[in-house]
Amino acid sequence: MDVAPPSDRVHASDSSANAASVLASLSRIRTERAGESVAQLAERVAHAVERRALRLPVMPERVRRLRELPAAADAGVLALAELAGGDPLLTASVTNIANSSFFAGLEPVHSLRDAIVRMGVHETRNILIGIALRSSVFRVDAFGRAVAGIWLHSLATAVSCESILCEISIESEAGFMTGLLHDIGRVALLAELAELPAGERPDDQIGMLSDSVHAALGALVVETWRLPRELGEAIRDHHAARPSAHGMTAVLRAADQMAHCFGDTSEALAFGAGDLEHQLVELGVAPGRMALLLADARAHFDDLAKVL
């Protein structure tokens, strides 16, 4: 993972409310958690924030360029084809997805341009953003398996965000990105702790620390990436005790829960299905549509997960 150079790192004295939230979460862990090693890990991360040494991931250059692409369909197709066309691996990934069961038309597409036209500028851009994030930010060698798991869950959440927004007829450029990045704080934490010798970073302790701090840390990451405020707020509040019932935060919370249902549908539907359905209905999804929404999102996820 590429991390910010020391001059760009966040400092405790910066005016960021998110940096303060990270420190507050860490301080709570140090006083409330019984385990000494969790407290030590929390102290290490707090020190890194205070010394402006926290290894926050940087936004990949390709993601920045993709976000700046023109929104108009024709201009978007041209710009996307130009951006991805020089890279044979990217071209192959995009055409594979366009020919997958989720998008497949009567005839297979063979060119990048036809693949973009079939999937649309919005979907293609999301896929390219996903590929760029997966290959750079979601990569911490010392925690390869854990990060791969976080990636799959993040992709499932991104697809679920899109499904919900589509179902309630809201056009948003931010849904997929919000889902992809909602647990980025977990990855940032692993990148920070990767420097420790293996014996000093027990998985269960890191999991506890991550549960407590990842939402605030994720909001801090996207703040440094200068992403829209709504996206950062949704990430910050996605596990909040009293969440907002509307807006991107509510969509993200429902999508996060939908993504957990992808593991084993029967078990997942038994686990918290009533709560998920309630959340979806609050968002404007018609009662009784949950199973269809889940099946559709799952099919989309299965196709994307093959190439992302």
Ligand SMILES: [Fe+2]
């Ligand atoms: Fe989370």
Ligand SMILES: [Fe+2]
């Ligand atoms: Fe999550």
